[in-house]
Amino acid sequence: MKDAKTFDNPSYYEQFNWKAPKSELLEHLEDMVYYKTIEEMKKISRKYILLTVPNGEIIEKDFIECPNCGQIFNRSYHLRSLSENKIKECFSGYRLVQSFEYGSGKRGYSPFLLKIKHRLAPSSSWIPNYWTRNQSRETMCPRCEIRFTYGYRFDVLGLLCDFLNIVLSPHKPYWLFVLLGK
Ligand SMILES: [Zn+2]
Numbered sequence: 001m002k003d004a005k006t007f008d009n010p011s012y013y014e015q016f017n018w019k020a021p022k023s024e025l026l027e028h029l030e031d032m033v034y035y036k037t038i039e040e041m042k043k044i045s046r047k048y049i050l051l052t053v054p055n056g057e058i059i060e061k062d063f064i065e066c067p068n069c070g071q072i073f074n075r076s077y078h079l080r081s082l083s084e085n086k087i088k089e090c091f092s093g094y095r096l097v098q099s100f101e102y103g104s105g106k107r108g109y110s111p112f113l114l115k116i117k118h119r120l121a122p123s124s125s126w127i128p129n130y131w132t133r134n135q136s137r138e139t140m141c142p143r144c145e146i147r148f149t150y151g152y153r154f155d156v157l158g159l160l161c162d163f164l165n166i167v168l169s170p171h172k173p174y175w176l177f178v179l180l181g182k
Pocket residue numbers: 066067068069070071141142143144145146
């Protein structure tokens with residue numbers, strides 16, 4: 001694992017003769033588009049593919065519910081969680097040149113606790129104020145396209161799940177850098 005200093009240093013990348021496609025989008029793509037995009041990336045890359053994706057994100061942690069149609073979606077519209085292993089699987093024919101985690105830490109969430117929270121606590125309590133400030137709570141439903149603000153309403157069970165989760169899920173760097181080579 002490399003430290004962020006390497007990542008911040010532009011000269012580091014020059015050695016790869018920068019003709020590599022780069023992405024911060026794979027996590028947003030539906031299955032069909034996702035696999036097509038990977039095939040395209042393989043076609044246009046001469047030698048390297050650089051990916052920066054959220055690091056094994058628990059996308060359900062950031063679920064919100066549309067008050068109009070009931071659609072439940074990740075507030076950053078992320079549709080998939082990516083890890084080094086998943087990337088290696090999808091980019092067969094490429095070898096891993098380098099990978100490291102970087103960026104500020106974000107706590108994961110126990111899938112079991114999330115299930116309890118989503119089933120038993122109202123959706124208004126899923127994303128507490130200490131995760132997201134009020135200014136960034138504007139969103140649009142990807143299904144019915146209405147704009148709304150997802151407020152926060154205190155709920156004992158929701159809070160209890162969050163507290164238990166602090167014990168179960170450590171922080172980890174938010175981003176994953178993966179450099180693949182042909
Ligand atoms: Zn909706």
